[in-house]
Amino acid sequence: MTFGEFLINNAGPFFGFLGAALAAGLACVGSAKGTGIAGEAGAGLLAEDPSQFSKCMILQVIPGTQGLYGLVIGFLALMKMGLFDGTVANLSIANGLLILGACLPMALGGLLSGIAQGRVAAASVNIVAKNPNDWSKGMVLCIIVEFYAILSLLISFLMIMFGF
Amino acid sequence: MSIVKMKRLRLIGMQDQRPAMLRLLQHLGCVEIDEPGDRSGDPDWAALTRPDTGALNRARDARTSVENALKALKKYGPKQKGGLLTPRPVITEAELFDDGAYQAGLADAGRLVELERQISALYAEQNKLRTQKLALAPWLALDIPLETASTAEVAVHFGTVAAAVDLDAMEGSLSAVTDLYQLMRAGEDRELKYLVFLCHRSVEEECQSVLKEYGFSRAALRGWTGTAAENDKQLDEQMAAAAQKLEDVIAQVGAFAGKKGALEQCLDRADQEIAREEARCRLLDSSTAFFLEGWVPAPEEQALLEQLSKFDCCWETADPAPEDYPVVPVKLKNNRFTEPLTTITEMYSLPAYDGVDPNGLMAPFYIFFFGFMFADLGYGLILAGACLFLHLKVRPKGGFGQLVRLMIMCGVSSAVIGLLTGGFFSDFLVQFTGMLGLSQPAIPFLSVPEGSGVAAPLLNVMEDPMTVLVFALAVGLVQIVVGMAVKFWMLCRRGQVVDAVLDIGTWWVIFVGIGLFALGVGNVSGYPVVLILGCVMLLGQARNGKGLGKVTAVIGAVYNGVTGYFGDILSYSRLMVMMLAGSVIGQVFNILGAMPGGGLPPAIGIPIFFVIFIVGHAFNIGLNVIGTYVHTSRLQYLEFFKQFYEEGGRPWRPLNIATKFVDIKEEQ
Numbered sequence: 001m002t003f004g005e006f007l008i009n010n011a012g013p014f015f016g017f018l019g020a021a022l023a024a025g026l027a028c029v030g031s032a033k034g035t036g037i038a039g040e041a042g043a044g045l046l047a048e049d050p051s052q053f054s055k056c057m058i059l060q061v062i063p064g065t066q067g068l069y070g071l072v073i074g075f076l077a078l079m080k081m082g083l084f085d086g087t088v089a090n091l092s093i094a095n096g097l098l099i100l101g102a103c104l105p106m107a108l109g110g111l112l113s114g115i116a117q118g119r120v121a122a123a124s125v126n127i128v129a130k131n132p133n134d135w136s137k138g139m140v141l142c143i144i145v146e147f148y149a150i151l152s153l154l155i156s157f158l159m160i161m162f163g164f
Numbered sequence: 165m166s167i168v169k170m171k172r173l174r175l176i177g178m179q180d181q182r183p184a185m186l187r188l189l190q191h192l193g194c195v196e197i198d199e200p201g202d203r204s205g206d207p208d209w210a211a212l213t214r215p216d217t218g219a220l221n222r223a224r225d226a227r228t229s230v231e232n233a234l235k236a237l238k239k240y241g242p243k244q245k246g247g248l249l250t251p252r253p254v255i256t257e258a259e260l261f262d263d264g265a266y267q268a269g270l271a272d273a274g275r276l277v278e279l280e281r282q283i284s285a286l287y288a289e290q291n292k293l294r295t296q297k298l299a300l301a302p303w304l305a306l307d308i309p310l311e312t313a314s315t316a317e318v319a320v321h322f323g324t325v326a327a328a329v330d331l332d333a334m335e336g337s338l339s340a341v342t343d344l345y346q347l348m349r350a351g352e353d354r355e356l357k358y359l360v361f362l363c364h365r366s367v368e369e370e371c372q373s374v375l376k377e378y379g380f381s382r383a384a385l386r387g388w389t390g391t392a393a394e395n396d397k398q399l400d401e402q403m404a405a406a407a408q409k410l411e412d413v414i415a416q417v418g419a420f421a422g423k424k425g426a427l428e429q430c431l432d433r434a435d436q437e438i439a440r441e442e443a444r445c446r447l448l449d450s451s452t453a454f455f456l457e458g459w460v461p462a463p464e465e466q467a468l469l470e471q472l473s474k475f476d477c478c479w480e481t482a483d484p485a486p487e488d489y490p491v492v493p494v495k496l497k498n499n500r501f502t503e504p505l506t507t508i509t510e511m512y513s514l515p516a517y518d519g520v521d522p523n524g525l526m527a528p529f530y531i532f533f534f535g536f537m538f539a540d541l542g543y544g545l546i547l548a549g550a551c552l553f554l555h556l557k558v559r560p561k562g563g564f565g566q567l568v569r570l571m572i573m574c575g576v577s578s579a580v581i582g583l584l585t586g587g588f589f590s591d592f593l594v595q596f597t598g599m600l601g602l603s604q605p606a607i608p609f610l611s612v613p614e615g616s617g618v619a620a621p622l623l624n625v626m627e628d629p630m631t632v633l634v635f636a637l638a639v640g641l642v643q644i645v646v647g648m649a650v651k652f653w654m655l656c657r658r659g660q661v662v663d664a665v666l667d668i669g670t671w672w673v674i675f676v677g678i679g680l681f682a683l684g685v686g687n688v689s690g691y692p693v694v695l696i697l698g699c700v701m702l703l704g705q706a707r708n709g710k711g712l713g714k715v716t717a718v719i720g721a722v723y724n725g726v727t728g729y730f731g732d733i734l735s736y737s738r739l740m741v742m743m744l745a746g747s748v749i750g751q752v753f754n755i756l757g758a759m760p761g762g763g764l765p766p767a768i769g770i771p772i773f774f775v776i777f778i779v780g781h782a783f784n785i786g787l788n789v790i791g792t793y794v795h796t797s798r799l800q801y802l803e804f805f806k807q808f809y810e811e812g813g814r815p816w817r818p819l820n821i822a823t824k825f826v827d828i829k830e831e832q
Binding site: 065068069071072075076079084139140143144146147150151153154157158161 | 626629738741742744745748749752755756759783787790791794795797798
């Protein structure tokens with residue numbers, strides 16, 4: 001079987017899997033970068049003041065949620081495609097493409113918001129360093145970015161659940 | 165539910181009664197003593213002086229000492245059990261202000277600080293000994309005393325060469341010059357070789373030049389007597405003694421472990437002394453009398469004046485003039501229901517003295533919005549239960565205490581709304597029974613199998629997000645209209661009725677007009693008259709402009725109104741978004757948990773399910789509590805406060821008894 005034949009025979013599942021892969025993969029990349037940036041900043045502070053560990057850790061995990069959202073959308077996409085009840089092979093090309101489209105907001109939103117949120121979290125580590133009592137304000141600033149990941153999750157969710 | 169009216173208090177009293185009077189004010193806790201107004205130009209006031217700050221400095225020193233003592237106890241004392249969940253002791257005011265206990269506490273603190281100083285000195289001593297021991301290490305093999313000096317006939321040099329130097333070659337070079345020398349090899353390390361060189365005075369110069377060639381440099385061993393090994397043994401003994409002493413001193417610190425509570429109480433007492441001394445330093449003194457200026461809440465004025473009549477003093481109280489409003493401190497009058505909202509208000513900014521207290525207006529919306537976004541019976545009960553436990557057990561104070569009490573109400577609201585919208589750990593009941601192969605139970609709202617006839621959830625965000633979205637926007641419209649009504653009332657209170665009608669009434673007419681137009685009612689001969697009336701009223705925005713300014717004022721009002729009000733209302737879509745996000749993530753964890761258990765016997769499947777269930781939902785609760793708190797607050801700050809709020813108040817900070825480690829028993 002050539003690659004062309006494979007694609008013709010499996011185009012529906014192929015596009016669907018591509019969507020789920022992008023949603024989960026790119027969102028996880030965003031989270032990995034975000035938590036990475038925040039973690040670096042946190043480690044810098046902890047070298048000076050180890051007692052701020054819990055605050056730094058909370059700031060670091062905040063950009064980790066995009067990966068989870070990506071996983072949720074990827075999972076819902078697989079469920080909708082019928083992977084778990086064994087009907088995935090019957091997925092039409094049109095529906096596969098619909099799944100692919102539906103996964104894109106989560107993929108892009110998760111990737112970019114995770115990185116942006118990581119930068120806010122890294123900057124908020126400065127608040128922990130200088131005014132540990134005001135660190136919750138840094139957390140609030142991080143959560144503002146979170147909202148756009150949630151919006152991406154929402155629109156992807158609506159498209160997957162009600163798309164076809 | 166409102167901002168407490170403040171009165172300016174001016175008081176002149178006698179200095180010999182001052183300590184008693186300040187203690188009384190601290191006990192009453194109803195006067196904020198502030199800096200006296202600037203009267204530098206007034207010759208009558210020129211003779212008054214500021215009290216000396218000696219007592220304040222002494223109080224601050226005492227506090228520092230106690231603080232350091234507690235730090236030393238924490239660092240060197242035994243690990244103390246308890247922590248965050250230990251409730252604070254409750255003592256009477258007399259116990260807090262018991263001078264005997266205070267002095268005993270300060271004495272203990274002094275001893276602890278002294279012990280800590282000893283510990284530091286002993287650590288320094290150990291370091292010094294260790295350095296000396298290291299310096300001696302290379303000479304240990306040498307059996308001549310380190311103070312061995314040159315004589316008239318023989319020159320003696322202790323010294324080193326680089327480790328790379330070949331000593332045999334060096335000796336060869338020396339032998340070529342003379343036989344009257346001796347090179348003793350003491351030892352070597354990674355960098356240097358340690359040597360003692362002896363030679364007869366007659367050949368000293370020749371030998372020196374050979375030594376120089378090989379880079380021989382003299383070692384400073386002044387101050388040592390006896391051989392290196394003897395010295396090393398002495399150092400070991402000294403180190404053992406220092407270590408023993410250190411152990412003793414740390415044990416002495418440990419003996420103070422039982423006094424931690426007393427020291428903390430002492431710290432609280434020192435804070436009260438500092439507060440009172442700081443207040444005293446804001447007074448003005450003559451030789452026998454003093455002048456006090458401050459703020460007292462109008463409702464407490466009578467009680468205060470009754471107490472003051474026991475002293476030889478005169479006073480006056482006055483309502484602040486409107487131009488003084490920016491400096492009048494703000495105290496919010498709250499009941500038990502609205503008081504926890506103060507933490508939300510304070511995080512933004514207190515209202516101006518002539519503004520509106522937002523707590524009561526915000527409370528129902530805040531609690532409802534939180535419940536709507538967090539909506540889940542299980543999550544709500546967990547949140548409310550955890551916060552109730554904290555509240556009863558730890559009795560947290562201040563902003564955190566208010567937050568905990570607020571979260572109890574928000575948790576209950578989440579549980580109720582969660583029940584009505586069919587959320588119990590998302591769809592736990594459906595997934596769990598499905599995993600076990602049981603039929604879905606019929607529970608009103610929470611689990612409604614098809615055709616069972618039990619009540620369906622009032623709103624179901626998973627199945628019908630559109631209705632929830634419309635509902636969220638409608639709730640948002642209600643809050644915005646309430647905010648506008650408050651502004652309307654504020655403008656009317658200041659006599660700006662025309663502004664109120666044209667700036668705010670116009671938009672209400674437009675909102676109603678849009679509503680009627682959408683419903684297709686109230687049209688007169690095909691025209692939506694109410695909407696048209698509203699649009700005509702928009703022209704009223706031109707009233708303050710001149711010339712072309714009238715046109716731009718109207719255009720600006722239309723633009724700001726459309727983008728502002730409609731943007732604000734759309735922002736309430738987050739109510740539905742957060743509700744949905746919480747449910748979806750919870751559901752995914754339920755499915756993930758049920759998936760491996762589906763094909764396994766229940767004895768294995770159920771534990772697996774609950775492991776994933778507990779980890780996943782704990783994560784989801786944590787994430788959602790923070791997110792919901794932020795977004796609920798944001799809706800108040802940006803959408804609600806924008807309509808009417810005038811911020812910028814300065815918090816009222818009375819001279820009172822504010823403790824951190826102990827609670828004061830209320831006296832009847």
